[in-house]
Amino acid sequence: MTKKYSCPNCAQPSSLDSANSWRPFCSERCRLIDLGEWMNESNKIASTESAEFLEHIPDDEEFRH
Numbered sequence: 083m084t085k086k087y088s089c090p091n092c093a094q095p096s097s098l099d100s101a102n103s104w105r106p107f108c109s110e111r112c113r114l115i116d117l118g119e120w121m122n123e124s125n126k127i128a129s130t131e132s133a134e135f136l137e138h139i140p141d142d143e144e145f146r147h
C-alpha cells in the first residue's frame with residue numbers, strides 16, 4: 083500500500099518514497115519554486131525587520147540631552 087501524496091507546490095501526485103529525490107515535491111522544478119518562494123518570504127521579513135530596526139535608532143536630538 084502506497085499512500086497517495088500531493089506535491090505541495092502543484093498538487094500533482096507525488097511520492098514520499100526515497101526514490102523521489104525531490105520529495106515531498108513531484109519534481110526538481112516544484113522544489114526549486116517552493117524554495118525560491120521561501121527565500122523571497124524570508125527576504126521580505128528580513129527587510130521589514132531592518133526597517134523597524136532603523137526606526138529605533140535614536141536620532142540626533144535624543145543624543146543632545
Ligand SMILES: [Zn+2]
Nearest residue numbers: 089092108112
Ligand atoms: Zn509539483
